[in-house]
Amino acid sequence: MAREKELLEVIEKIQNDASGFIAASLVDLESGMTLAVKATRTDFDLTAASAYNSELVKQKIKIMQTLGLNGSIEDMLITLTDQIHLIKMVSKVTFLYLAVDRSQSNLAIVRSAVAKHAAALS
Amino acid sequence: MPIFDKERGVLVVRVVYDGPPMSGKTTTLRALANGLGVAITSPEERDGRTLFFDWVEYVGGIFEGRQIRCQIVSVPGQKELANRRRRLLDAADAVVMVADTRSSAIDDAYVLLGDLLQWTRAQEPPVGVVIQANKRDEPDSVPRAQIHEDFERIAPLAVIDTVATTGEGVREAFVFAVRLALDRVRALAAARRLGEGSPDVDGPAELMNRLAPLSIAPLAFANPDAGEAPIAGETTSADVAPEYEHLVPRPRANGSLVAAEQDGAAERVFVPDPLMPGGFIWPPVDGRMLLHEVAQLVRTPVLTPCGDWWAAGEGWRFHSSASSLFRSADSGRQELIEWARLHVANVHRLSPGRTVILADAGGGRFRLWQLVRVSHALRDRLVASMAEASAGELARELKAAASHLVRARSAFTGSDICLPCTLWTVSGDLQRQPMFVGLMPKPGSDRGDELDESSLVEREFLPLLRSLKNERDDFQTVVSALSSENGSRTAETIGRLAASGV
Numbered sequence: 001m002a003r004e005k006e007l008l009e010v011i012e013k014i015q016n017d018a019s020g021f022i023a024a025s026l027v028d029l030e031s032g033m034t035l036a037v038k039a040t041r042t043d044f045d046l047t048a049a050s051a052y053n054s055e056l057v058k059q060k061i062k063i064m065q066t067l068g069l070n071g072s073i074e075d076m077l078i079t080l081t082d083q084i085h086l087i088k089m090v091s092k093v094t095f096l097y098l099a100v101d102r103s104q105s106n107l108a109i110v111r112s113a114v115a116k117h118a119a120a121l122s
Numbered sequence: 123m124p125i126f127d128k129e130r131g132v133l134v135v136r137v138v139y140d141g142p143p144m145s146g147k148t149t150t151l152r153a154l155a156n157g158l159g160v161a162i163t164s165p166e167e168r169d170g171r172t173l174f175f176d177w178v179e180y181v182g183g184i185f186e187g188r189q190i191r192c193q194i195v196s197v198p199g200q201k202e203l204a205n206r207r208r209r210l211l212d213a214a215d216a217v218v219m220v221a222d223t224r225s226s227a228i229d230d231a232y233v234l235l236g237d238l239l240q241w242t243r244a245q246e247p248p249v250g251v252v253i254q255a256n257k258r259d260e261p262d263s264v265p266r267a268q269i270h271e272d273f274e275r276i277a278p279l280a281v282i283d284t285v286a287t288t289g290e291g292v293r294e295a296f297v298f299a300v301r302l303a304l305d306r307v308r309a310l311a312a313a314r315r316l317g318e319g320s321p322d323v324d325g326p327a328e329l330m331n332r333l334a335p336l337s338i339a340p341l342a343f344a345n346p347d348a349g350e351a352p353i354a355g356e357t358t359s360a361d362v363a364p365e366y367e368h369l370v371p372r373p374r375a376n377g378s379l380v381a382a383e384q385d386g387a388a389e390r391v392f393v394p395d396p397l398m399p400g401g402f403i404w405p406p407v408d409g410r411m412l413l414h415e416v417a418q419l420v421r422t423p424v425l426t427p428c429g430d431w432w433a434a435g436e437g438w439r440f441h442s443s444a445s446s447l448f449r450s451a452d453s454g455r456q457e458l459i460e461w462a463r464l465h466v467a468n469v470h471r472l473s474p475g476r477t478v479i480l481a482d483a484g485g486g487r488f489r490l491w492q493l494v495r496v497s498h499a500l501r502d503r504l505v506a507s508m509a510e511a512s513a514g515e516l517a518r519e520l521k522a523a524a525s526h527l528v529r530a531r532s533a534f535t536g537s538d539i540c541l542p543c544t545l546w547t548v549s550g551d552l553q554r555q556p557m558f559v560g561l562m563p564k565p566g567s568d569r570g571d572e573l574d575e576s577s578l579v580e581r582e583f584l585p586l587l588r589s590l591k592n593e594r595d596d597f598q599t600v601v602s603a604l605s606s607e608n609g610s611r612t613a614e615t616i617g618r619l620a621a622s623g624v
Contacts, residue, residue, distance in 0.1 A: 004157070004293050031190065031304055032183035033297040051184035 007036035010120045014096075015040075017113035020104030022083065025050045025097050026090070026121055029057060035094065044099065053087055053097050075114075077107065088114050090121040123592045124215050124307045125317040132181065132191040134321045135303040136213050137296065139254075140238060141220035142230035143171070143199035146256040146286040150220055151176045151196045153289035154296055158182070163326040172198045173427065174333050175210055177326040185304055192300060193323070200427070206333050213323070215303035217242060218295055220254045220286070221273075223263045228272075235276055247309035250302025253281045254295045259288075317592040322585070332585075389447070390484035392423055392431065392440070392491055401455065402480040402488075404462040409477035416440075416493055431489070439494045441561050446490040447483060454480045454488035460565045461490070464539050471533055471541065473497040473549060473559040497559040500526060503550035504586060513596045517603030520583070520620075521613040522552050527582060528575045528612050530556035535572065539563055545582045579615045587620050 007026050015021040015038060023039035023046045032051035039046045060073060076087040084105060088096040096118060100110055124135045139147045148164065155162040155178045166173040178194040197207040211217065219238060221231035235253070242249040255269050264272075270281050280298055284291035310316040323329045396413040403409040416438060423433040429444025448454035458480045465476065475495025483489040500523055507519040523545075530548040533556050534541040540563055541547070547560030573581065591597045604617035 003290050005288075005290060028183075028297045028301065031185070031297060031300045033190075033300050034182065035293060035297055047182045048189075051182060051189065055184055055187065 004036050007121060008038065010117050011036055011038045013117050014098065014113050017116060018098065018100050018105060018110055020101035022099040022101055023049075023097075024099070027051075027054055027095050027097055029054050029093050029095060046097075049099070050097055053085075053095075057087060057089075057095060075111075077111075079107070084110055086110050086114060088118055090118050094122070096121055123213060123317060124303065124310065125319060125321050125592065126188065127191065127320060128318055129320065130191070131188060133185050133188045133307065134191045134193065135215040135300070135307065136193045136195060137216050137218065137299045137303060138211055138214035139176075139194070139196035139218045139220055140207070140211060140234070141197075141199060141254075141256075142222065142227070142234050143201075145199065145220045145222040145227070145231065146284075147196040147199065147220045148172050148176050149286040150218075150254065150256070150284070150292050150295075151178050151194065153286050153292045154178060154194065157289055157293050165326060165330050171200065172196065173203065174198065174206060174330060175326075177329065179325075183300060185307065190300065190304075192303075193321070194296070195329070201424070203427070209333060210329075211238075211241065214242075214249050215306050216299040217249060217251045218254050218299045219251055220256050220284075221269075222257050223255045223269055224257055224260050225262050225264050228264050228269070232272065232276060235273070239277055247306050247313075250299070250305060251277075251279055252295055252298045252302060253279050254284050254286075254291070255281050256284045256286050258283045258290075259285045314595060315593075319591065322588045322592075389487070389489070390482065392442070392479075392481045392483075392489065394419075394479075394493070395481075398479070398481070402451075402458070404458060404465070404478045409479070412475065412477045412493065412495075413479070431491075434496075437496050439496060439561065440491060441494075442489050442491045443564060446564075448480075448488045448490070450486065451480070451488050454490060457490055457565075461492075461562070464565055465562065468539065468541070468558075470555075471558050472562070473557045476562070492562055494561060497557070498550040499546050499559050500548045500550045501545035501586075503552075504545065508586075508590055508593065513594075513599035514603050516590075516594075517600050520600075520604060520616055521610075524579050524583060524612045524616045525610060526552050526556055527579065530558075531572075531575065531578055534558060539565065543578060545586070575612060576615050579612060580619055583616055583619055590620075 011024045011026070014024055022041055023044045025037045025046050026035040027033070027050040028035060032054035034047060034050045037046050057073065057076065060076065064071070064073070073089050075089065078085040080102065082102050084100050084102050084107065086098045088098070090096055096114060098110065098114060124133060127134050139150060141147050152162055158178070158180050160178055160180050163177040164172065165175065175198065176196040180192045180194060181189050182192070183190040195210055197210045217238065219231070219235055221228065223231070238251065242251055253273055257263055258266070266283065273279060273281050282291050282295040282298060284295060286292060307316060323332065394413050394417040396410055396417050398413070403413065419436050419438060421433040421435055421438065421440065423431045423440050423442070426432055431440070431442040433440040446457070448457065458478060461478050465472065465478065473495070475497070477493045479491045479493065480488050481491055504519065504523055507516050511519060527543065527545070527548055531543045534543050541558045542560060542563070547558055549557040549559050590600065594600065601620045604620045
């Protein structure tokens, strides 16, 4: 796994490419702990959001198992009225969580920015 | 031990940072705290070395819908503080072993890892360990492949490269440790042994209160094969792990070892000599016989940071306080005589197998030592009962032990010297009059505030009851048994404590 400094550099590249960037973190799926964080707003509790998102991913995995689906999650996109949240699996045990301001960005920009740099996070 | 703190709705786990002295444990915690945006507390340091612990608290992550509250603690690395290290590791749910990977220091890490793993694997469930290979930026650090291969030979553990001074890799190691802690939580939950309630230590101040009374002593982990439960302040028959032997100073051929400088001249370390002159040993005849016995042991006292000298093991404790060095034999003998009088006056209160020695310390100086044969303490008895007895038997044992402690308080109060009354210093034979089994305080020691019976029972039994609650599934049955019978006031106190105090 890349070192924290390298992880932060990658997140900063995503920040540069994703207009309306609010926050991003690399999260350990099992514990919900963050491995690297960056936020532009102090009112965005990235630590808590990352932890609860890990629960979200785990629940989704359980649903897939219940349905007998053999595939794996690539990403999860959640569109809020004012924000877009993307959860991108970068390995079996870690995911990138990205939040952007919807008024300054769109789904394509978000996906493109993450796809360009996500490989460096694993 | 992990616990669900119901009041706050969080899971509390403890991650302990272990490692040889100066490997970077404190630096790691500082970097981690900085990265996590939280504070670090270090109660006491001396010359940049941790004397008690460093404490960081972080709430993050999630486990089954509950946030995780991590108590992150680093241990003191010095051998003399091993007692504190052991107490801190006792509560670990995962351990990060910080290794100094410079070629001059890496062997210490291998030694410590072997010792640590003996203990972590003996826990039920086992405590996970991740290795933090630190100081990777140093020019003389051992090549990465070599380190990983060497550690792999000891045990198949995760190894994470770090540079604690810059924080590199520190967070990754921490998150890995949290994962290991959660593995343990799951195992406990599956076995229905995951506790609920308040953590027994809720912050650095409480932890400091727990550690401060511990004596300073060299202590490796108990040999799991020795069949003895470890005792705080005392080592088992496997006193020094074989891996630590090369760290223990040995006397030179002439019987002296220059180990410390006092008043500008090096002091000769005490080596028990049954042929030493009469008038320097108390009791005169029995003391010399005890010296014969003690001289067979391979025990070399060490100088502790507070200036006391200490050795323990193979059924004996040796102790000399920092102020027990005398510039002449005459002044030393005066103190020896005064101490001997105190022993005689209290002989019916003291455990057998005690001798006081005035030993040649070199340079015309003399040092006063007490040598005490280890006796079974009340705590040893209770620890054994906690592990083996049924709920009813344990309840009876707790009541009897509390009454014994209160009788000890009365017995010790009549003395003209302060004999501390604790579960560690009171004898464990409930059929006999309670005796003092600890180290004899020096003449003129401050008596301190004496607690009333209820306060004494509460002070001594509350931590034990908390441990019991975490370790016994049938704790409520024990509580019911404690509360069910009408008994003495002491029995009522302990019943009340168990029902409401933990």
